[in-house]
Amino acid sequence: MDLPPASIAKDKHRVATRPSLPMWDQQLIAKYDVPGPRYTSYPTAVQFAGDYDLEVYRQEARDNLQQTIAPLSLYVHIPFCQNICYYCACNKVVTSDPSAARTYLDYLTQEIELQSPMVDKHRTVMQLHLGGGTPTFFDGAELTELMHVLASHYKLTDSERREYSIEIDPRTVTKDSLALLKGLGFNRLSLGVQDFDEQVQQAINRRQRYGMIKILTETARLYQFKSISYDLIYGLPMQTLETLSVTLDKTIALSPDRIAFYSYAHLPKRFKSQRAIDRLDLPSAVEKLEMLSLITEKLLAAGYVHIGMDHFVKPKDDLALARHEGKLQRNFQGYSTCMAPDLVGLGVSSISAMQSSYAQNERALDDYYQRLDAGILPIAKGFKLSEDDQIRRAVINRIICDLQLDTQTVEKQFGIIFSEYFGQELLALKPLQSDGLLCWHGDKLTVSELGQLMLRNICMVFDKYLRRANDNSSGREQSESIRFSNTL
Ligand code: SF4
Known part of the structure; x- marks a missing residue:
């Protein structure tokens, strides 16, 4: 691990000097700073149970996926990452073995062959999201094959209104990869930026130069991607109001269409990689609130609209328009426009969200493969809504x-x-x-x-x-x- 020694790190960690906002008194913070869900679903995944088996899923699919020709959303999870980011809370597999992708793609294809007959074939996929892990762990040939398999089994579209997005780890793509993604039909990119400060990047084990993000953003614009989204995080180790302010200025200068500014949740008991983060390097709850205030202040001043729950978008973005029309929705990827009533999740740990139930695939890769080896869908648990x-x-x-x-x-x-x-x-x-x-x-x-x-x-x-x-x-x-x- 190449973190600086803890003592040096702590010395360098500057305490916030920005005056606290008067409305945030300590008592109020203590009262409301409690554990709570982010409500990407209700009930939350904590309630999903094993009594929701394949039979229940089949019935739910008959009731929800086959009885309508309404648009459909697809989510495909690609779990592999080449390196570990210490803050990570995603379901991922860290490996440098490229053959892992080939094996996974074969199993994913099997799942698609089993799942797709459960969806009415007239349902147009208006939303497609590739998430991870690192979807760009797949090389160009594998991504092309995946899109071909999806297009052979679901009704993909080239409609201007489609939202086909992919999460990008900037360290794994080139200008050419972006050209390929555009050619494959993706029109939205989500770049994992996290923070531009070098000390923060070192403390989270994710180094990526500002110049790299700048070139990718400019190239994406050149290729006319409809929307470029940045994921950033506040509350990271070594982050201060000063470093965050610089990150914000750099972000605003690159002018992404959407910005998701997540709060870092330090749960080392749950997420092993977070144990590499020294709790003393983390900003306090008060500092985090001041960071949130700074983020809101700067992004609003730069012309972004606050959608809520950490999301900021340009005023003409589809999410801002959907908010205006009262059509904004929330799902496992965060906020979305109201284009499809059902979401089919594919890949290890993916969650499907149908109108009357949720279903989650096996979370461990071996279990996911084992189910598919037996020729059955890898549904592990779920929840039927009353x-x-x-x-x-x-x-x-x-x-x-x-x-x-x-x-x-x-x-x-x-x-x-x-x-x-x-x-x-x-x-x-x-x-x-x-x-x-x-x-x-x-x-x-x-x-x-x-x-x-x-x-x-x-x-x-x-x-x-x-x-x-x-x-x-x-x-x-x-x-x-x-x-x-x-x-x-
Ligand atoms: S943050 Fe993203 S790239 Fe980093 S380990 Fe987690 S899933 Fe992989």
């Missing part, structure tokens, strides 16, 4: 996506009386209202500016499973705190 789950999912989605909730719309959609159905939740919201996180105008709940930073805390009030866990034993509470990152 009507109550669907109501709560709708409420949480609207709060996260619209930053407001019209209770009358929920009443009409589900035939309930909101104040009766959510009596307990309305009481639980009162302290949040007193703390200035939200306000009520008649039947409409609106999230305040402060509340936007604590969106997860507001949604958590409507999470039945979280409440149940908190009402039960302290042991369960402890296990929840290991599963979820802190909200701030």
